Amino acid sequence: MINQVAIIGAGLAGLSCAQTLRSAGISVEVFEEDRNVGGRLATICLGSDRFDPGAQYLLAQTDEFGRYLSEIAGLGYADTWAPRQWKPGPGKTVREPWIVGTPGMSSIARPIADGVRVSVGRRVQSLERREKGWHLWFADEASAGPFEAVAIAVPAAAALPLTERIDRLASPLQNVLMLPCWSLMVRLDQKKTSEHDVFTDVSEVVRWIARDNTKPGRDPRGEALVIHASSAWSLAAEQADPEDVAEELWSEVGEFLNLPPVRPSRMTAFLWRQGIVGRALGETHLYCPETQVGVAGDWCLGSFAEHAFTSGRHLGQAIAGALT
Structure with a gap:
């Protein structure tokens, strides 16, 4: 018998969970609210021009993620x-190697999305458990199912309403803090900035500037x-008009870069409402064997892409262990 698992969210956590389950011989179907996979x-x-509005680079602290990055670099x-x-302070110029996706950061998730059945533009609003398994209900009132198990790999705030009837999951999720x-994204037709490519902790308003080109x-x-x-400024401006923010x-x-008067040829602001992990869960994942529902995401461990990758792997292993 082929076990089937629904995965909600096609970011790095959801896709790494899918890859782990498929490696165990378990059929999966992924549902993603956005039109593209990869999340941040x-x-x-x-x-x-290509812009990476979310994650800017990757670092590997574990051998497993390091092997994955080496593999996709080879491809x-x-x-x-x-x-x-x-960086702030006198003479603070640093160079260290980072890993980035080519031709863009979204390429990082592409290899593990290959071969996975992903339905994009499908926002899951609720879960319903029936006699034969779990059913997913979408914003357009359509449904999918039954599924033997469900992996929820979305930001904690989005996972909470999906798990509200499973106290073993919902209660710990309330302790996670996500910040906007x-x-x-700015396009200048001519080079105007200094010799640096990245600026960190610029001011109380701006925490990061990168020359993506x-x-x-x-x-x-x-x-x-x-x-x-910065998170504090973003929180205060959460309801602001994007043009005013830009x-x-x-x-x-x-003002910080001491630029001459220049008007960008393109300037677009985008709000990541759940962009920064303010307080992590402190566990790799959560899984409820009685209901066969689990949650994963970078917010389980921290703010980095590697945390999402690790969290999804661990949830996939937990589900596979319960189903096989």
């Missing part, structure tokens, strides 16, 4: 980026900048 490993094309999905970094992050495989002409606001962030960046 996102790449947006505006004209001829051409990733490369090394060693930007000139500015405004991301601004210096990443491997990008168009080096002009400037393609990604700016991340103007304020760009004004802050221009």
Whole structure:
């Protein structure tokens, strides 16, 4: 008998969970609210420019994730980026190798999405357990099922209403804190910034500036900048108009970089409502064997993509162990 598992969320956690289950011979189907897979490993094309509005780079702290990055680099999905970094303090210029997706960060998730049945644009609103298994109900009132088990790999706030009837999952989820992050994508037709490629902890408003066009495989002409606001500022401006956010962030960046008066040819602000993990769960995942439902995400362990990868793997192993 082939066991079938529904996975909600096609970010790195959901996809690594899917890969783990498929390796155990278990059939999976993934449902993703957005039109693309990868979650915050996102790449947006505006004209001829590629921007990574979410995760900017990857580091491997575990052998397992290191092997994965080496494997996809060998396949051409990733490369090394060693930007000139500015950090607060006198003479703080640092260069260290980071891993980035090629031609964009979304490529990081592409290899583990291959061969997986993913339905995009499907927002799961509720779960219902019937005699033959779990059924998923979508925003358009359609449904899918039955499934023997369900893996929920979305931000904690989105997972909470799906698990509200499973106290073993819902109660710990209430302790997770996720914070918003405004991301601004800017195109300058000519190079205007300093010799640095990355700026961190710029001010109370801006925490990150990156010249994405210096990443491997990008168009080096002009400037393609990604700016991340601080969590505190993003929280205060959570309901602000994106155009107003763009103007304020760009004004802050221009003042910090001492730029001459320049008007970007393109400027787009995007809010990651669950962009930063303020307080993690402290466990790799949660799984309820009585209901065969579990949750995973970077927020289980921290803020990095590796945390999502590890969390999804562990949830997949827990489900596989229960079903096989």
